[in-house]
Amino acid sequence: MGEFAQELMSTTDQTLDEILNLAATHFKVPREKLHADDDFFKTLGIDSLQTLDLLTKLENHFRIELPDYELQGVSDFRTLAGKIQARL
Amino acid sequence: MEAAPADRSGEKALSWVLKDGIIELALHRAPCNELGSVSLAELENFAADLRRMQESAHALVIYSELKSGFCAGADLRELYRRSQEMDKATALRGVRDFLERIHRVLNLIDAAPLTTIAAVHGVTFGGGFELALTCDLIIADKLARFCFPELRLGLIPGFGGIPRLKRDLGNAVVRDLLLTGRSINAVKAQQIGLVSQVVGEGESLRAARATAAQLGKFDRATATAAKRFIKSIPQDELRQEIDLFCELYTRPAVQAGLRKFVESSAAQPYLP
Numbered sequence: 001m002g003e004f005a006q007e008l009m010s011t012t013d014q015t016l017d018e019i020l021n022l023a024a025t026h027f028k029v030p031r032e033k034l035h036a037d038d039d040f041f042k043t044l045g046i047d048s049l050q051t052l053d054l055l056t057k058l059e060n061h062f063r064i065e066l067p068d069y070e071l072q073g074v075s076d077f078r079t080l081a082g083k084i085q086a087r088l
Numbered sequence: 089m090e091a092a093p094a095d096r097s098g099e100k101a102l103s104w105v106l107k108d109g110i111i112e113l114a115l116h117r118a119p120c121n122e123l124g125s126v127s128l129a130e131l132e133n134f135a136a137d138l139r140r141m142q143e144s145a146h147a148l149v150i151y152s153e154l155k156s157g158f159c160a161g162a163d164l165r166e167l168y169r170r171s172q173e174m175d176k177a178t179a180l181r182g183v184r185d186f187l188e189r190i191h192r193v194l195n196l197i198d199a200a201p202l203t204t205i206a207a208v209h210g211v212t213f214g215g216g217f218e219l220a221l222t223c224d225l226i227i228a229d230k231l232a233r234f235c236f237p238e239l240r241l242g243l244i245p246g247f248g249g250i251p252r253l254k255r256d257l258g259n260a261v262v263r264d265l266l267l268t269g270r271s272i273n274a275v276k277a278q279q280i281g282l283v284s285q286v287v288g289e290g291e292s293l294r295a296a297r298a299t300a301a302q303l304g305k306f307d308r309a310t311a312t313a314a315k316r317f318i319k320s321i322p323q324d325e326l327r328q329e330i331d332l333f334c335e336l337y338t339r340p341a342v343q344a345g346l347r348k349f350v351e352s353s354a355a356q357p358y359l360p
Contacts (some may be wrong), residue, residue, distance in 0.1 A: 056273045067270040
Protein backbone atom coordinates (compact mmCIF):
# COMPACT_ATOMS: atom_id res chain seq x y z
CA MET A 1 0.00 0.00 0.00
CA GLY A 2 1.37 3.41 -0.94
CA GLU A 3 2.03 6.22 1.56
CA PHE A 4 -0.88 8.28 0.32
CA ALA A 5 -3.32 5.37 0.63
CA GLN A 6 -2.05 4.62 4.15
CA GLU A 7 -2.41 8.25 5.17
CA LEU A 8 -5.91 8.39 3.73
CA MET A 9 -6.90 5.25 5.61
CA SER A 10 -5.54 6.57 8.90
CA THR A 11 -7.37 9.90 8.58
CA THR A 12 -10.61 8.09 7.72
CA ASP A 13 -10.09 5.84 10.75
CA GLN A 14 -9.57 8.93 12.88
CA THR A 15 -12.76 10.48 11.50
CA LEU A 16 -14.60 7.25 12.19
CA ASP A 17 -13.31 7.20 15.75
CA GLU A 18 -14.45 10.79 16.32
CA ILE A 19 -17.92 9.96 14.95
CA LEU A 20 -18.24 6.96 17.26
CA ASN A 21 -17.11 9.01 20.27
CA LEU A 22 -19.53 11.80 19.43
CA ALA A 23 -22.46 9.42 18.87
CA ALA A 24 -21.72 7.61 22.14
CA THR A 25 -21.65 10.86 24.08
CA HIS A 26 -24.69 12.48 22.47
CA PHE A 27 -26.95 9.42 22.60
CA LYS A 28 -25.53 8.12 25.89
CA VAL A 29 -24.50 4.73 24.53
CA PRO A 30 -21.34 2.99 25.82
CA ARG A 31 -18.56 3.65 23.32
CA GLU A 32 -17.48 -0.01 23.28
CA LYS A 33 -20.91 -1.01 21.96
CA LEU A 34 -20.47 1.03 18.78
CA HIS A 35 -18.68 -0.45 15.77
CA ALA A 36 -17.80 0.88 12.33
CA ASP A 37 -20.20 -1.30 10.38
CA ASP A 38 -23.16 -1.00 12.76
CA ASP A 39 -26.47 0.26 11.46
CA PHE A 40 -26.55 3.46 13.48
CA PHE A 41 -30.37 3.69 13.40
CA LYS A 42 -30.55 0.34 15.19
CA THR A 43 -27.49 0.63 17.43
CA LEU A 44 -28.34 4.13 18.64
CA GLY A 45 -32.09 3.52 18.53
CA ILE A 46 -32.68 6.86 16.83
CA ASP A 47 -35.53 8.16 14.69
CA SER A 48 -35.43 10.56 11.77
CA LEU A 49 -35.46 13.70 13.95
CA GLN A 50 -32.62 12.42 16.11
CA THR A 51 -30.72 11.59 12.93
CA LEU A 52 -30.89 15.27 12.06
CA ASP A 53 -29.46 16.07 15.51
CA LEU A 54 -26.60 13.69 14.78
CA LEU A 55 -26.00 15.34 11.41
CA THR A 56 -25.90 18.77 13.04
CA LYS A 57 -23.52 17.54 15.75
CA LEU A 58 -21.23 16.10 13.09
CA GLU A 59 -21.32 19.28 10.99
CA ASN A 60 -20.51 21.39 14.04
CA HIS A 61 -17.77 19.04 15.24
CA PHE A 62 -15.98 18.76 11.90
CA ARG A 63 -16.87 22.32 10.83
CA ILE A 64 -18.31 21.12 7.53
CA GLU A 65 -21.58 21.23 5.66
CA LEU A 66 -22.95 17.83 4.76
CA PRO A 67 -26.04 18.11 2.55
CA ASP A 68 -28.58 15.68 3.95
CA TYR A 69 -29.32 14.19 0.53
CA GLU A 70 -25.79 12.78 0.59
CA LEU A 71 -26.84 10.72 3.59
CA GLN A 72 -29.81 9.13 1.88
CA GLY A 73 -29.33 5.39 2.15
CA VAL A 74 -26.35 5.73 4.51
CA SER A 75 -26.90 3.73 7.67
CA ASP A 76 -23.48 2.60 8.90
CA PHE A 77 -20.75 4.62 10.61
CA ARG A 78 -18.01 3.65 8.16
CA THR A 79 -19.86 4.98 5.11
CA LEU A 80 -20.78 8.08 7.09
CA ALA A 81 -17.09 8.61 7.90
CA GLY A 82 -16.26 8.41 4.21
CA LYS A 83 -18.87 11.05 3.39
CA ILE A 84 -17.48 13.35 6.07
CA GLN A 85 -13.87 12.72 5.05
CA ALA A 86 -14.75 13.86 1.52
CA ARG A 87 -15.82 17.23 2.93
CA LEU A 88 -12.78 17.86 5.13
CA MET B 89 -52.47 44.87 30.98
CA GLU B 90 -51.56 41.31 31.89
CA ALA B 91 -53.23 38.36 30.21
CA ALA B 92 -53.63 35.05 31.97
CA PRO B 93 -52.08 32.00 30.34
CA ALA B 94 -54.43 30.40 27.84
CA ASP B 95 -56.13 27.10 28.57
CA ARG B 96 -53.50 24.33 28.28
CA SER B 97 -55.91 21.44 28.69
CA GLY B 98 -57.23 19.15 26.00
CA GLU B 99 -55.84 19.15 22.51
CA LYS B 100 -54.62 22.73 22.31
CA ALA B 101 -51.89 23.28 19.75
CA LEU B 102 -50.74 26.62 21.13
CA SER B 103 -51.07 28.95 24.06
CA TRP B 104 -49.95 32.46 24.79
CA VAL B 105 -49.33 34.78 27.68
CA LEU B 106 -48.52 38.47 28.05
CA LYS B 107 -46.18 39.37 30.88
CA ASP B 108 -44.00 42.44 31.43
CA GLY B 109 -44.71 43.69 27.93
CA ILE B 110 -43.63 40.43 26.28
CA ILE B 111 -46.11 38.13 24.54
CA GLU B 112 -44.96 34.53 24.48
CA LEU B 113 -46.61 32.21 21.97
CA ALA B 114 -45.88 28.57 22.79
CA LEU B 115 -46.35 25.75 20.26
CA HIS B 116 -47.08 22.36 21.79
CA ARG B 117 -48.82 20.02 19.38
CA ALA B 118 -47.11 16.63 19.11
CA PRO B 119 -45.30 15.22 17.30
CA CYS B 120 -43.61 18.41 16.05
CA ASN B 121 -46.17 21.23 15.87
CA GLU B 122 -47.44 20.32 12.41
CA LEU B 123 -49.65 23.11 11.11
CA GLY B 124 -53.11 21.85 10.17
CA SER B 125 -56.69 22.98 10.67
CA VAL B 126 -56.52 22.81 14.50
CA SER B 127 -53.34 24.91 14.68
CA LEU B 128 -54.69 27.38 12.10
CA ALA B 129 -57.91 27.98 14.04
CA GLU B 130 -55.87 28.61 17.17
CA LEU B 131 -53.45 30.86 15.28
CA GLU B 132 -56.47 32.90 14.17
CA ASN B 133 -57.58 33.20 17.79
CA PHE B 134 -54.08 34.28 18.69
CA ALA B 135 -54.09 36.85 15.86
CA ALA B 136 -57.33 38.34 17.17
CA ASP B 137 -55.86 38.52 20.66
CA LEU B 138 -52.58 39.93 19.32
CA ARG B 139 -54.41 43.00 18.03
CA ARG B 140 -55.61 43.61 21.59
CA MET B 141 -52.38 42.68 23.40
CA GLN B 142 -50.01 44.64 21.18
CA GLU B 143 -51.24 47.91 22.69
CA SER B 144 -49.47 46.98 25.91
CA ALA B 145 -46.58 44.89 24.62
CA HIS B 146 -43.22 45.63 23.01
CA ALA B 147 -42.15 42.13 21.98
CA LEU B 148 -43.47 38.78 20.81
CA VAL B 149 -41.52 35.56 21.29
CA ILE B 150 -42.61 32.42 19.44
CA TYR B 151 -41.17 29.12 20.64
CA SER B 152 -41.88 25.39 20.86
CA GLU B 153 -42.31 23.46 24.08
CA LEU B 154 -41.61 20.18 22.30
CA LYS B 155 -38.19 18.55 22.38
CA SER B 156 -38.56 17.43 18.75
CA GLY B 157 -38.15 20.92 17.40
CA PHE B 158 -39.74 24.26 16.58
CA CYS B 159 -42.14 23.06 13.87
CA ALA B 160 -41.98 20.39 11.16
CA GLY B 161 -44.25 22.38 8.82
CA ALA B 162 -47.69 21.76 7.35
CA ASP B 163 -49.67 18.76 8.52
CA LEU B 164 -49.14 16.63 5.42
CA ARG B 165 -51.15 13.73 6.77
CA GLU B 166 -54.20 15.96 7.11
CA LEU B 167 -53.58 17.48 3.67
CA TYR B 168 -53.39 14.00 2.13
CA ARG B 169 -56.41 12.68 4.03
CA ARG B 170 -58.56 15.60 2.91
CA SER B 171 -57.45 15.26 -0.68
CA GLN B 172 -58.61 11.62 -0.57
CA GLU B 173 -61.95 12.38 1.05
CA MET B 174 -63.25 14.93 -1.43
CA ASP B 175 -63.34 15.65 -5.14
CA LYS B 176 -60.52 17.61 -6.76
CA ALA B 177 -62.32 20.92 -7.04
CA THR B 178 -63.51 20.86 -3.42
CA ALA B 179 -60.04 19.88 -2.19
CA LEU B 180 -58.48 22.71 -4.16
CA ARG B 181 -60.96 25.24 -2.76
CA GLY B 182 -60.12 23.96 0.71
CA VAL B 183 -56.38 24.36 0.09
CA ARG B 184 -56.80 27.90 -1.21
CA ASP B 185 -58.99 28.84 1.74
CA PHE B 186 -56.42 27.38 4.16
CA LEU B 187 -53.58 29.28 2.50
CA GLU B 188 -55.47 32.57 2.48
CA ARG B 189 -56.35 32.19 6.15
CA ILE B 190 -52.81 31.32 7.24
CA HIS B 191 -51.38 34.14 5.10
CA ARG B 192 -53.66 36.61 6.93
CA VAL B 193 -52.30 35.42 10.29
CA LEU B 194 -48.67 35.34 9.20
CA ASN B 195 -48.90 38.75 7.51
CA LEU B 196 -50.29 40.15 10.75
CA ILE B 197 -47.36 38.75 12.75
CA ASP B 198 -44.90 39.92 10.07
CA ALA B 199 -46.21 43.51 10.25
CA ALA B 200 -47.00 43.60 13.98
CA PRO B 201 -45.94 46.86 15.67
CA LEU B 202 -43.82 44.83 18.07
CA THR B 203 -40.38 43.39 17.76
CA THR B 204 -40.90 39.71 17.07
CA ILE B 205 -38.49 36.89 17.84
CA ALA B 206 -38.60 33.22 16.83
CA ALA B 207 -36.71 31.14 19.39
CA VAL B 208 -36.03 27.92 17.52
CA HIS B 209 -34.45 24.54 18.14
CA GLY B 210 -34.35 21.25 16.26
CA VAL B 211 -36.53 20.85 13.20
CA THR B 212 -37.58 24.17 11.66
CA PHE B 213 -38.87 22.87 8.36
CA GLY B 214 -41.33 23.96 5.70
CA GLY B 215 -44.21 25.84 7.29
CA GLY B 216 -42.24 26.00 10.54
CA PHE B 217 -39.42 27.77 8.74
CA GLU B 218 -42.01 30.06 7.15
CA LEU B 219 -43.47 30.90 10.57
CA ALA B 220 -39.98 31.76 11.86
CA LEU B 221 -39.43 33.95 8.78
CA THR B 222 -42.32 36.21 9.80
CA CYS B 223 -40.31 37.25 12.84
CA ASP B 224 -37.89 40.17 12.97
CA LEU B 225 -35.19 38.07 14.63
CA ILE B 226 -34.45 34.37 14.74
CA ILE B 227 -32.52 33.06 17.72
CA ALA B 228 -31.48 29.46 17.21
CA ASP B 229 -29.98 26.81 19.41
CA LYS B 230 -27.06 25.09 17.77
CA LEU B 231 -29.06 21.95 16.92
CA ALA B 232 -31.67 23.88 14.92
CA ARG B 233 -32.01 23.01 11.23
CA PHE B 234 -33.83 24.94 8.51
CA CYS B 235 -35.26 23.46 5.33
CA PHE B 236 -37.76 23.93 2.51
CA PRO B 237 -38.51 20.27 1.66
CA GLU B 238 -41.61 21.00 -0.44
CA LEU B 239 -40.13 20.25 -3.85
CA ARG B 240 -39.93 16.53 -3.10
CA LEU B 241 -43.72 16.62 -2.82
CA GLY B 242 -44.00 18.43 -6.13
CA LEU B 243 -44.95 21.65 -4.35
CA ILE B 244 -43.47 24.96 -3.29
CA PRO B 245 -43.62 26.48 0.20
CA GLY B 246 -47.11 27.93 0.58
CA PHE B 247 -47.06 29.98 3.77
CA GLY B 248 -45.12 32.95 2.39
CA GLY B 249 -41.64 31.51 2.80
CA ILE B 250 -40.24 32.30 -0.63
CA PRO B 251 -41.14 36.01 -0.72
CA ARG B 252 -40.06 36.51 2.89
CA LEU B 253 -36.72 34.73 2.51
CA LYS B 254 -36.10 36.63 -0.73
CA ARG B 255 -36.93 39.90 1.01
CA ASP B 256 -34.58 39.15 3.88
CA LEU B 257 -31.65 37.38 2.20
CA GLY B 258 -32.00 37.55 -1.58
CA ASN B 259 -32.78 35.30 -4.49
CA ALA B 260 -29.61 33.16 -4.42
CA VAL B 261 -30.30 31.85 -0.91
CA VAL B 262 -33.90 31.08 -1.87
CA ARG B 263 -32.74 29.15 -4.92
CA ASP B 264 -30.22 27.14 -2.90
CA LEU B 265 -32.68 26.07 -0.20
CA LEU B 266 -35.75 25.78 -2.42
CA LEU B 267 -34.24 23.97 -5.39
CA THR B 268 -31.98 21.54 -3.48
CA GLY B 269 -34.36 20.91 -0.58
CA ARG B 270 -31.31 20.55 1.66
CA SER B 271 -31.39 21.50 5.30
CA ILE B 272 -28.86 23.84 6.86
CA ASN B 273 -27.77 24.10 10.47
CA ALA B 274 -27.90 27.14 12.74
CA VAL B 275 -24.25 28.08 12.23
CA LYS B 276 -24.67 28.16 8.45
CA ALA B 277 -27.95 30.02 8.88
CA GLN B 278 -26.15 32.66 10.92
CA GLN B 279 -23.37 32.92 8.32
CA ILE B 280 -25.89 33.77 5.61
CA GLY B 281 -27.70 36.28 7.81
CA LEU B 282 -30.84 34.29 8.53
CA VAL B 283 -30.20 33.77 12.24
CA SER B 284 -29.21 36.64 14.49
CA GLN B 285 -27.91 34.63 17.45
CA VAL B 286 -26.77 31.02 17.84
CA VAL B 287 -26.91 29.75 21.40
CA GLY B 288 -26.24 26.48 23.23
CA GLU B 289 -28.62 23.53 23.24
CA GLY B 290 -31.86 24.37 25.02
CA GLU B 291 -30.93 28.05 25.42
CA SER B 292 -32.90 29.72 22.62
CA LEU B 293 -35.91 30.70 24.73
CA ARG B 294 -33.74 32.10 27.50
CA ALA B 295 -31.76 34.16 24.97
CA ALA B 296 -34.98 35.35 23.30
CA ARG B 297 -36.42 36.44 26.64
CA ALA B 298 -33.22 38.35 27.46
CA THR B 299 -33.36 40.05 24.06
CA ALA B 300 -37.06 40.85 24.45
CA ALA B 301 -36.41 42.39 27.88
CA GLN B 302 -33.70 44.60 26.37
CA LEU B 303 -36.09 45.79 23.64
CA GLY B 304 -38.44 47.06 26.34
CA LYS B 305 -35.93 49.81 27.15
CA PHE B 306 -36.41 51.47 23.75
CA ASP B 307 -39.03 54.03 22.80
CA ARG B 308 -41.84 51.97 21.33
CA ALA B 309 -42.99 54.51 18.74
CA THR B 310 -39.45 54.78 17.39
CA ALA B 311 -38.96 51.01 17.28
CA THR B 312 -42.28 50.61 15.46
CA ALA B 313 -41.42 53.36 12.96
CA ALA B 314 -37.99 51.80 12.37
CA LYS B 315 -39.53 48.41 11.69
CA ARG B 316 -42.15 49.84 9.35
CA PHE B 317 -39.41 51.74 7.50
CA ILE B 318 -37.20 48.69 6.91
CA LYS B 319 -39.60 45.74 6.73
CA SER B 320 -42.09 45.76 3.90
CA ILE B 321 -44.65 43.03 3.34
CA PRO B 322 -44.19 41.58 -0.18
CA GLN B 323 -47.93 41.51 -0.85
CA ASP B 324 -47.81 40.90 -4.61
CA GLU B 325 -45.43 37.97 -4.36
CA LEU B 326 -47.38 36.50 -1.47
CA ARG B 327 -50.52 36.50 -3.64
CA GLN B 328 -48.60 34.96 -6.53
CA GLU B 329 -47.27 32.28 -4.22
CA ILE B 330 -50.80 31.19 -3.28
CA ASP B 331 -51.80 31.05 -6.95
CA LEU B 332 -48.73 29.03 -7.92
CA PHE B 333 -49.17 26.65 -5.00
CA CYS B 334 -52.79 25.98 -6.02
CA GLU B 335 -51.81 25.52 -9.65
CA LEU B 336 -49.18 22.93 -8.68
CA TYR B 337 -51.41 21.23 -6.10
CA THR B 338 -53.77 19.89 -8.77
CA ARG B 339 -51.05 17.85 -10.49
CA PRO B 340 -51.01 14.06 -9.97
CA ALA B 341 -47.35 14.26 -8.90
CA VAL B 342 -48.40 16.05 -5.73
CA GLN B 343 -50.84 13.34 -4.70
CA ALA B 344 -48.13 10.76 -5.38
CA GLY B 345 -45.62 12.75 -3.33
CA LEU B 346 -48.02 13.15 -0.42
CA ARG B 347 -48.92 9.46 -0.49
CA LYS B 348 -45.25 8.51 -0.54
CA PHE B 349 -44.55 10.71 2.48
CA VAL B 350 -47.58 9.59 4.48
CA GLU B 351 -47.05 5.91 3.79
CA SER B 352 -43.26 6.01 4.13
CA SER B 353 -41.67 3.81 6.75
CA ALA B 354 -38.19 5.02 5.79
CA ALA B 355 -35.86 5.85 8.64
CA GLN B 356 -35.12 9.22 7.06
CA PRO B 357 -38.45 10.57 5.77
CA TYR B 358 -37.27 14.11 6.50
CA LEU B 359 -34.29 13.73 4.19
CA PRO B 360 -35.12 14.97 0.72
